[in-house]
Amino acid sequence: MTFRMILLAAVLFPFVVMAGAAEDAAGYMQRGARFFAEKHFDKAEQAFLKATELAPDSAKAWSKLGAFYLTQHKAEDAANAYQQAIIDDPENPKYFVAMAISYLHQSEFAMAHAMANQALQLDPSMKNASKLAEYIDARQKVIEQASKADVALHQDVKVPSKGKEAAMPMHAKP
Numbered sequence: 001m002t003f004r005m006i007l008l009a010a011v012l013f014p015f016v017v018m019a020g021a022a023e024d025a026a027g028y029m030q031r032g033a034r035f036f037a038e039k040h041f042d043k044a045e046q047a048f049l050k051a052t053e054l055a056p057d058s059a060k061a062w063s064k065l066g067a068f069y070l071t072q073h074k075a076e077d078a079a080n081a082y083q084q085a086i087i088d089d090p091e092n093p094k095y096f097v098a099m100a101i102s103y104l105h106q107s108e109f110a111m112a113h114a115m116a117n118q119a120l121q122l123d124p125s126m127k128n129a130s131k132l133a134e135y136i137d138a139r140q141k142v143i144e145q146a147s148k149a150d151v152a153l154h155q156d157v158k159v160p161s162k163g164k165e166a167a168m169p170m171h172a173k174p
Helices: 003-037 041-054 059-071 075-088 093-105 109-122 127-156
Strands: none
Touching (some): 003 059, 059 093, 093 109
């Protein structure tokens, strides 16, 4: 082997290894999707995790893992996976929408709203991000109104004293 061939092999080897890892990661993502379709959720999760292990800089692998976690009602795990996807591809508005949904499932409305707005900054024409931001605003208003009503209700309630009134419900009148 000549020096040139050795040098060429040394330069190209890392790229060949990375291409192989990305190929394997894609295969694991496909397996994960197949396992998911077959309702083998433990195997699906392991396949998606293996994909992120083989391609830790793959936003697509992290996004697939995040989507899996959302379907399994693991919103915090989904948010962590989508956060990694955003780190690897900060210009993809779809990842911000998915992150907003995971925050919404955790009742983290301010964070959900911020993620939906970021998606809209990246793509102002993204209708699902716009609708999501509107939904979050409406939900926050309802929660605010319910909170105010609850406070007002509790301010008007008198605590019964001992005796005959103590056995009566607080909302009942003697």
